[in-house]
Amino acid sequence: MKTTRVRYGMLALVFVNVVINYLDRSNISVAGPALSKDLNLSSVDLGYIFSAFGWTYALLQIPGGLVADRFGPRVLYAFCLATWSLSTVFQGFARGFASLFALRLATGAFEAPSYPINNRIVTSWFPDNERASAIALYVSGQFIGLAFLTPILVTIQHYAGWQGLFITTGLVGLVWAIVWYALYRDPLDHKTVSDAELAHIEAGGGHFRGQTAKTDGTSIWQWVNLKQVFSRRTLWGVYIGQFSVNAMLWFFLTWFPTYLVKYRGLDFIKSGYLASVPFLAACAGLLLSGFVSDRLVQQGRSVGAARKTPIIIGMLLSVSIVGANYTDDTALIIFFMSLAFFGSGMALISWVFVSLLSPRHLIGLTGGVFNFMGNLASIIVPIVIGYLAKDGDFKPALVFIAVLGFIGACSYSFLVGKVERGTVTPASDTAALLSERE
Template sequence: MKPTRIRWNLAILMFLISFIAYMDRVNLSVATPVIMKEFELTKIDMGLMQTAFFVGYSIMQVPGGIMAEYFGHRRITVLAVLWWSLFTALTAFGKGLPSFLVIRSLFGLGEGPIFPAFNNFVYKWFNKSEKAMGFSYVLGGAFIGPVFGPAVTVALMLAWGWQSVFVVFGLVGVVLAASWHFFAAETPRSSRFVNEAELQHIEEGMDVAAVEKKELAPWKAFMSSSQFWAIGIQYFITDYIMYVFLAWLPLYLMEAQKFSLAKMGIAAAFPWGLLCILTFATGYVSDKLVAKGLSKAKARTLFGSLGLMICCVALYLGAVATTPYMNVLWLTISLGSLGLTFSASWAACIDIGGKFSGSVSGWMNFWGNIGGIAAPTLTAWIATTYGWQAAILVTAASAVIGVIAWLAVKPDVQLTLRK
């Protein structure tokens, strides 16, 4: 019997959901100049709005992972997408800084569970040799969002005003939530679309009974593990750098590099495009290397640390670039190189977390989004006080901490199996 490929169809749907999630985030940064002018807001105010999202988002990381493991990724994904789509649409009706802060923090609460839930889905639905590539679809969707986000957002803003952006994407989210509810199942064994051949491939080497058993992660053991803390620290740095780009790249290109609104929409897409490409490539190559016998510790650590090292150097070169187009080139390389690190990070969560990959990824993403909380406001303060070049140089220097942390991750043995 020829195996069905439902898991890859669902991977595409994950890609689309993640794509819209990040479109919903980047829309605010692209609309920042217009919103600042209409409501007489400062850079610090806009940084606080970005930070409000990450407060809500971070709070729901660990609970989101636990809920996905206990109540099921399918149910949690549908609820999360519906929740954040509602508050995406409500962003259009903000009346000033206080209302924007409330709406964006509740929007963040909705998005919080989605990555841990998808990590739990990948663990259950993909063969042991496909897990890094499987989660690359989630990351790819996240990173392709900002490629199209600036251009699409600018087009909607020019046609119907900035409010239309948030209403349109809120409605798209509702459609995607309904699609996941219809097509996804908690396990491949319970799916009406998966045939026996695909099921056997997915479950090869998997303890099905253990996977399906509902139990809480052993948090006491996790908290005493240096690996557990290291994977959080490196992701704090990785996300901090990425969210500097997400929150401030459009305004930076317009203020520091003097791009017009239309040219900014194009230039801001290049870094995210390369990030998406390298994320998929890293997931594919990493799985192939592991399948050929390279240890997970070497494969994940190699890509994770290398991405941060390249990012550090390229950010520095971008900060000292003398022309706008050289600046965009180096910024593209710096953000793109993080594709190596992002893919390695989420694959390592599955490696060391096993059936508790939702909890481990929630922990990792919690720390990553503490970086998200810090990045918008801290970068705004540095840029306002010392200039944009100083803000980029500080971001570059932070990558060194991430490289050191990767050396302690060592994702070759699951946390629950360590003595």
């Protein structure tokens, strides 16, 4: 049978979603120095503003995962894109701490289902031995987008102010919501995907049966399912590890430009270009980790070793961020930041463990819990850094981030045991697949 490669087109759409997702998370970091001046915000106030997104984003991850299991990605993602983009536009009209804080809460709430949806899409469209690469490619959107667009965001703010920055990034998301709805389809609903491609996906462990909006998701809303995803030591290992990975990520998404401008005395425009370098390094680490991990699986290495080794090495590399405390040379500061973020990027293939370890009927819920645990860092880390840096010394903040990175390496080394799915659901055979397609 002639095969197609429609799955890569769907992955490209998810990639753009992630770029826009992170534009609307991180635009606040570019606006931070100007916001603190225009709205008279202290470092502690700014820490709370930076963390506001994470309050609702993290707390709604479990409901977001349940919603991702219940509704189709096409409609749900379009709704999320439109609503979080509207919240971003309105941030351009904020007049003080309270209104800006509330709008950041709204942005986090509407983005909450996004990564559980991403994971569901990749689990539906890709076999097991291609999944780490697929995850690495779509997650790289957050780094590629920020690396190349941060200078553009800085330029927009320079000419249009922080108000124009929020309005512009929000409008981009509104337009893309329409494009997404027009182009995305689930595997069994896509008109151009071949039976050979669907058979390849399913034979390799892709799970797309029942992945449509018509699925009866009422059975998911049960306490016994929450118990399943909270009771396993292996899952707790990846939950703690994800918190550590996200601690580094949220430092760069929030405080990094302010660190360069306020605590290292760099020019605002120059900081925009320098800030893009660690994001490129993180992208390189992520792509290297994803492709190496999949290559090891294809060569017959154990799944546990192939998936965990790059993550552990990456988390250990992230500890190097403390090196920036021991130099005043701008080039060395950016080097240590880039090396640490390269390591953190290597660890971001961790979403593959959701597909590997979760019960098949609870992939969305497990992804929600996983992302909830990880994104507690988006609440805690910006606030803690604000307090640690309130006296003008940023060194304790970098030590704090490095310690969390080391904890993440230990979690994957000692808590994550044998990699196996919690509840095995027999896969349907290829004949049944072709029958359903006919």
